[in-house]
Amino acid sequence: MSRLLAATSLTLVLLLSGCKVDPGSPEYWEKTLGKARRAQDKVRVLETLRGSGKLNASFLPFLHGQLASDQKPEVKASVARALADVKNPASVEPLGNAVDLTATDSASNQLNKELASALGEIGDPKAVPMLMKLLKARDNYTRIEAVEALGRMRVKEAVEPLMALATDESAELFLNKKAIEALGRIGDARAVPTLMRMLTKERRGVSFYVESSFSLFQLGQPASDALLAVLEGKDTELSGWAHRNGINPASYSFKAAQLLGDLREHRADAALLKQLEFKHEDPRIQAIVRTRAADALARMRSTAAVKPLAALVSEPDAGVRGEYTYALARLGGRDAVPALEKAAGLGDWYAREAALEALTMLGDAREMPVLEKLAAAEPAKTAAECEALGGEGCGDPVALGKKRVETIARHGKRLEAAKACGTDTGCWVKKLEDADKGVVARAAMEVGRGKAAAHVGALLARMTEKDPGTRMALILGAEWLVEDAKDAAALARNALPTLEKQLTEEKSSTEYVRANEDLRRLVARLQRQKT
Incomplete structure (x- = not known):
């Protein structure tokens, strides 16, 4: 295998070194690509171009031509990735023309996936019709790219088909989840009833609560209205649906409470206080309804x-x-x-x-x-x-x-x-560096209550804290400052790239699931204020 790689690398070097044109020009790379005979060599040339730092809009005619003329799906897929890097709206039509909705083989399916991804990266409205078509592609991974692209682009026309996909019991579970997430990004109130139902829906032992709850959080006010109606027992349609599907109404009570706390919905205060007295013949149900009400009231800081x-x-x-x-x-x-x-x-x-x-x-x-x-x-x-x-x-x-x-x-x-x-907030800021995690947790809350915007950076700088409980306290302190201190949100937004990267890197870490759900909501608040 090592000899084969060495030979391939040598071939590519010879191909590149044989050109006498400016290595920063499209002509240079077009000649180099023309000398490659095998599909894998062409892919290597194109991937080398992508990593060269030379790629820009001047390459578009060459890349568009290659996308239209090459017969190999894997080469076209590499071209699509290059066009995604350039992110020029002029590429939308060539990319769309390369889509094969009848594809059945793996190479063509991979090409469709890359085309959908490229259209999403470009993010031009002209890509929407093709992305909508790709929602019905035979390949699930292509459909995922289309779903995510439509979500990122916040395409209102996609709400109805995404709602259908979210609840489609014949679809793969990860497609349901991706559709739910996309609905949250789009933020259209029409999705609220679907998301409310998916809060308690399970298929093959898999829950959709995490995705549905976060999407409702992203929707904001329309979600608050619906959740408040549930908490107060006024949503007869949803309660009827829950009854027909064998779902305990109490599950909506505690889940609505949790979300209303996340949304800081103070209209729910009275209902939540009442839930602290909730009684049920099953002590487990009684406990979970009461404790979720307690958590929500604490999130809202209801004295x-x-x-x-x-x-x-x-x-x-x-x-x-x-x-x-x-x-x-x-x-x-x-x-x-x-x-x-x-x-x-x-x-x-x-x-x-x-x-x-x-x-x-x-x-x-x-x-x-x-x-x-x-x-x-x-x-x-x-x-x-x-x-x-x-x-x-x-x-x-x-x-x-x-x-x-x-x-x-x-x-x-x-x-x-x-x-x-x-009550010296400056002293508590210094305690954030204490060796004892319990002291750090208290310091984080004290700094958060101090309402001094300048200290939000000190809290955010420690978000990689290894102890989950201490990390949650740090997130709480930062949230309180963002909510209470006039300039804290603007200062906190400077940390957004770092926080977003952390959430991506820790996505599969079960240790920080609970803490990072709160961090994810803080990031969403900051992103919302940014836009």
Whole structure:
């Protein structure tokens, strides 16, 4: 194989070196291409041209001619990629003429895919009719390129066919998902009913929630109106559809709550506060509706939620309690501190720690004696807990108790930081560099609450933070500044290329899925304001 590659490279060098024309001219490359006989050699010449830095609009007649005359799909595909690099509207017609809608072989399908991609890269309205035709291509990858192109170009005429594709149960799942994403980019209110249904739709165990929820977020106000109607039980059409399809109405309640929180829809405050009291015979459904309402109220920073949430923090289930205490940590202030102090001494270790974490996110030096008492009582609590569990999962109760005391001390570092910084935002900015991730998380929220636009860069600079929880706090702080501080959004937009690149690079990383969904929404807000 190495000998074959060496021979091929030598052939290409000889081809290039044999030309006496200016190597920056179309004539040079046309002659070079003319000397190549095999399709793979022609492709290498064209790919070399693409990487040469010489490619510009002066090459269009040569490339258009090659696209029309060459018989090999793989060569045409390489020409299409070159034309995509130039991005000139004059290429739309030649690219469209090269499409073969009857293609069945893999090489021709690949060519159609590259043609669709090139038309999308050029982004000229004249490409729309052909892209619409390519939505019905036989090859799924060609269809994906057409879908993505129409989404990027925000083509209103594509809304109806994309809605049909999004719900087409005979289509591949990834095509459904791509159509949903494209509808979000286009931002047409006609897509709202389709996206609302796809929030809870599943096929072959695959959910469309992530794509549908983000697309609804991108639609903004029309989505808010629809979600609010669902939350208030006023969308009879959707509830009827859900009933006919065997979907529990509660699933729409908590999903609508989540999205309304993302959209900062304060018209939902009263309904969300009511959902904190939601009751259901299935405790799991009751818990998820209540906790999603808590999360939404925290996202909207609804201070009216502090009192009812504080009443819930003695919840025995550690996971549920953690949702309530995390909501209170984000809402800020000291009103919930007494309830959190009490909850930090109740329940199993994980439930106690959830309250302890929120307590140290909100408290200051005044809570240091509380932590000392909790630490002093922890060995006995651990021993009693281990005895009640029959020793299961405890190992050495004494060692475990000691480890938990150390954990309490680690949480206490946030109180030490609060004692040092108080309300001094500049001091909290310095704490963003602290070695303790808990201190960084609190600092991020304190900087976010400080409403000083100049500090948004310090938060965004740390978005590659490895700990997911700390990263979420940094995102929250940046979001708050963008929402509250006049010039923060303009400053944050300077970081858009870096943030967009990070989201692309971490797309397949399961570790940051939750945090990066929030980062993705922040990026979308900044992009929206930019346009």
